[in-house]
Amino acid sequence: MTTAVDGRLDQETLVGLFERMLLIRRFEERASEYRLAGHIPGFLHPCIGQEAAAVGTCAALGPDDVILSTHRGHGHMLARGADPGRMYAELYARVEGYNRSKGGSLHMIDTDLGFLGANGIVGGGIPIAGGAALQQKRRGQGGVAVSFFGDGAANQGAFHEVLNLCSLWKLPAIFVCENNLYGEFTAQSEQSPVADVADRAAAYAMPGVIADGNDVLDVREKVAQAVARARAGEGPTLVECKTYRHRGHYEGDMCAYRPEGELEQWLERDPLVTFPARLVSEFGVPEEEIEAVRAQVEQRLDEAAEFAAAGTFADPAETFEHVYVDSIEGKALR
Amino acid sequence: MTTAVDGRLDQETLVGLFERMLLIRRFEERASEYRLAGHIPGFLHPCIGQEAAAVGTCAALGPDDVILSTHRGHGHMLARGADPGRMYAELYARVEGYNRSKGGSLHMIDTDLGFLGANGIVGGGIPIAGGAALQQKRRGQGGVAVSFFGDGAANQGAFHEVLNLCSLWKLPAIFVCENNLYGEFTAQSEQSPVADVADRAAAYAMPGVIADGNDVLDVREKVAQAVARARAGEGPTLVECKTYRHRGHYEGDMCAYRPEGELEQWLERDPLVTFPARLVSEFGVPEEEIEAVRAQVEQRLDEAAEFAAAGTFADPAETFEHVYVDSIEGKALR
Amino acid sequence: MKPIRFAQAITQALDEEMARDEQVILLGEDIGKPGGSFGITKGLLDKYGESRVYDTPISEEAIVGAALGASMMGARPVVEIMFNDFAALAMDQIVNQAAKIHYMSGGRLSAPLVIRMLCGTNGSTAGQHSQSLEAWFTHVPGLKVVAPSTPADAKAFLKAAIRDPDPVMFFEQRMLYNTKGEVPDEVEPARLAEGKVVREGSDLTIAAYMKGVHQALEAAEILERDGISAEVWDVRSLVPFDRDGLRASLERTGRLMTVHEAVVRSGFGAEIAAIAAEEMFDLLKAPVRRVGAHPTPHPYAPQLESTMLPSVERIVETARELVGATEKVA
Amino acid sequence: MKPIRFAQAITQALDEEMARDEQVILLGEDIGKPGGSFGITKGLLDKYGESRVYDTPISEEAIVGAALGASMMGARPVVEIMFNDFAALAMDQIVNQAAKIHYMSGGRLSAPLVIRMLCGTNGSTAGQHSQSLEAWFTHVPGLKVVAPSTPADAKAFLKAAIRDPDPVMFFEQRMLYNTKGEVPDEVEPARLAEGKVVREGSDLTIAAYMKGVHQALEAAEILERDGISAEVWDVRSLVPFDRDGLRASLERTGRLMTVHEAVVRSGFGAEIAAIAAEEMFDLLKAPVRRVGAHPTPHPYAPQLESTMLPSVERIVETARELVGATEKVA
Ligand SMILES: Cc1ncc(C[n+]2csc(CCOP(=O)(O)OP(=O)(O)O)c2C)c(N)n1
Ligand SMILES: Cc1ncc(C[n+]2csc(CCOP(=O)(O)OP(=O)(O)O)c2C)c(N)n1
Ligand SMILES: [Mg+2]
């Protein structure tokens, strides 16, 4: 079962990558249903279509590495190994959620996984990742910090400041740009004259690499190289994953801005179609195993949703907790 | 007297460039004396050594062009043709100053010259220049907007955002980086892994050009090309002028951070030494004319300083004016 | 005169001002074809073209800077900042540049721009999309700050803001976008300086703005049943602030409560309370009371969020205490 | 116990905390070899090395972000922002990120960092290097805000701020750097919550902080000659704010004046005044008065600047009016 396949990844690992991608896909599809059914308030920004970038990246990381994510962060967190039950619980606004229902989709955090946060501010996680990389370097144990961000975020000032700083100090940071061709409802080409975000790496004397963001193995490979470079003390890398979000910017967006046929083209490269096909044809994974994974994922998500639905709502008094670590008299300071 | 020299510039123009550079040099040297003598409160950031960048740039501009400057802005303003008397008056905090003594060195502005302001925030003028360029384009009369900034400012987020935006919209902006090798007391090499700021232009799909910032003709030439490009609707250019400030970051800085011999090397390339020498040897300007210019500049600055010293102090009631254009009842709103 | 939505009133003001003055331009994220995240600018790109409506990269500082530079040279830019939380990314251009340029230049330059900002929660929008940060801007001399509560005011104040020669921060509370109100067919720009009594009363003055006005009005209905007569005074313009209007109301009531969705601590209610305690102390029969968000970040969970945010119930209770307290004292 | 300069007290606090805990690191512009624009960190790079003292590019947002990310992972960063005006460039990281991370994570993460910021004028430093923006931060739940007035407090509070588990905004008024005061040899970190009576009095309470305390003390001397007894209460900690301390003082005096260099409108004096008007109304015998900068940008010219800024004379005059006014009323 664990025969080495391409010299590095055995079948089990490969199937594991598929499983993670499928978990993300189905987590998001279900989340959108649960939202329609009224279980989830607030925003949802599904990452459907971008699973390979999330899973490929996280597959190249070790347990001491940390991740800063975005408003489209469920995939990153699941790819990192998060429990979908606690994630749904957070979305359902239950105390069993990762953040006791205080964060929600935009601010999910799990320190145990080194998942230092989704972020509601476009580009807002990038500086934090720089700081995490700084502390990784100070620790000297080879840990890296990964910063996920979108093509739109690459036009924020923070991107520039942080890439400069991290390259200057040779910090172990990996900047993973998920270029899904859009920021909200506006094409990337209308937001920047530079099509390849990776081309910006040169401005910081760091390598800029393009990965096929719909190919989990390619992403994994490119990120792994970046991680090796970072662990070796050679500094950060910018990895651009070319990908596409199948759904709207958020749940409810009808995607009127898309040219006809664009989605269809990308659907042909859907990692959840192409990768399992490759597993079978190229890596000799039996069809039944694929089907078994599908069933497991559904079951896991059934349980996750049940866990969330059975969760409890925070007592209103919790509103005043966690404003400060040492809240004076347990209440928010006035 | 107006014989064409290098195919474009006649002797009068060349001598004019020298005159401007000398005016700046002596303006700054005197300002430092006047400050020591107690006439000038607040900060002074002298641009001594960088005159060629200022004068070369402004020599490539027309009357409808506008300029955004920096904390080291006296040279830019004088290069643009400002009256040293009104400038000293501003520094002396007199109402005859360009800004009725409300701005001082860091905030000098003359709308008549299209000089839209020095700036106390490193990088703070860059976004404004982007907006000025936008309006120039909207006007459609071929005007450009020039943004001066330092090597240190090139690490600010604003730099990134604005260069991206201006290139995207093909705005008539010229980004003139005066790379004087330091930001305050820290070498540029300790602030960025990229030695040539011009190398960052590629990240915005715009040309990046390096000029010898101590050679007024080279600067003028490179900026003129950028201006032509901008006027033709082809978008912005980043021009990096390699130069050096002879004095400290501000008056009072003893420059302990400089490696030995560095200043001396740059003094050999002092534009106020090399350019007049070239005028004589290469362009056949008579020594006497150079001397005459020197005398004129001193006389002009004598008069300027007298004008400032004879100026009046604003009535304290002026404190409350100009907070709003239509100050309610002429007073600051509470 | 027909009822329209608050959001429509904003669109109409933009449209009419753009038609009137070709120097009125719009800048913001997704505001072109898509019409912005909330549809406010829908149709304006088609109507006025690319030299009037600028759909920008996600670069808040550059956007405000672009508006500022253009405004110095004759344009009348109106910026849309999608959520006021994101203004945190443009504070230098707003505060250090736009607010001060007229003053620092000794009156030689000015910055006639408007920054429209959505504020307040939209329901579980959590920590970074729910804040109400207007107080920050009221602390910055050189800025004007407007916060309308009705479609009619939104339209009249936005028109005034666009014609105003100074930088105006224009707050639009998300929760008001779908509220309806009568808007005259011809709206004249308002004077950016006046509050307004929207309900007369004699026992206490509730100085409120934006959604707070609606909550105060609801509370006033309930209080009336208790025999408490609340005057609701819509602040509307935070800077300049209508001291005379506040005084006139306190002359009638002698008691003051402030209401806003922003966090109470150092919110604009503090300024109003301080003005009253400083300049109208002789009129006060009772302590000033402030109702607003409790000082926590915005929680995601609905029941926590509604605990944090001001509510009609809190206003009613506070009013009862306030009027009761005075009776005890008197 | 010997008198040292305020600036030295800051250096000592940094030095001692760095010696105590190797997770204390410094970040800021020019803070390495040059020791920072004001020499505060001089010698610390040599003493503690490059993995403790980070001289940064001019990138305020990245600097604060770097501190924040490191703090989440166990470091105790102290950032130097050269002038608080430049914090405008880092507001997202301070306000949307650092302030909220503990809350948004449901208590799973925290951000024990300190942001040291110079504030106030240094004499004709004009529009962009003179502001006092502390009030902004007091409006943001999740941040603590400290503003010491003496070397001893500066040292004790900075040590406390560094050991504090939350993000602390630490204000250092430029004009105090050269003032001297006694500092015990062994300084224990202060509790970040207490104001302090620095002069006792019975006619009015002057609640002041930073330079305002020194101005208030001078004014109190002058007032004493008039027979007016002013109590000076050093606020010290703006968030958390010492309500009990204020109440205790008002119980003695019944009159309140606030003093700070920040612009009065929506300054922290408004919050203090509002607290008094809300919670201590029964103690007030007279209107609250606020002394601070008039609402204009900072002018360059010295005589305009001194018109704008609060002065001992204005405090004295205001106190006379305040005490006089009550006598009229009474
Ligand atoms: C500072 C800031 N500006 C604007 C927004 C609104 N917004 C949310 S997502 C988004 C688009 C982001 O595009 P990109 O970075 O490409 O990420 P994607 O959504 O495509 O994953 C925008 C503009 C925001 N959240 N934060
Ligand atoms: C936002 C901001 N950060 C820091 C400063 C303090 N400061 C003033 S000038 C300067 C150095 C600027 O370096 P550079 O851009 O290279 O210009 P130069 O002084 O060399 O002309 C710094 C850090 C400032 N004024 N504004
Ligand atoms: Mg995108």
Ligand SMILES: [Mg+2]
């Ligand atoms: Mg420099």
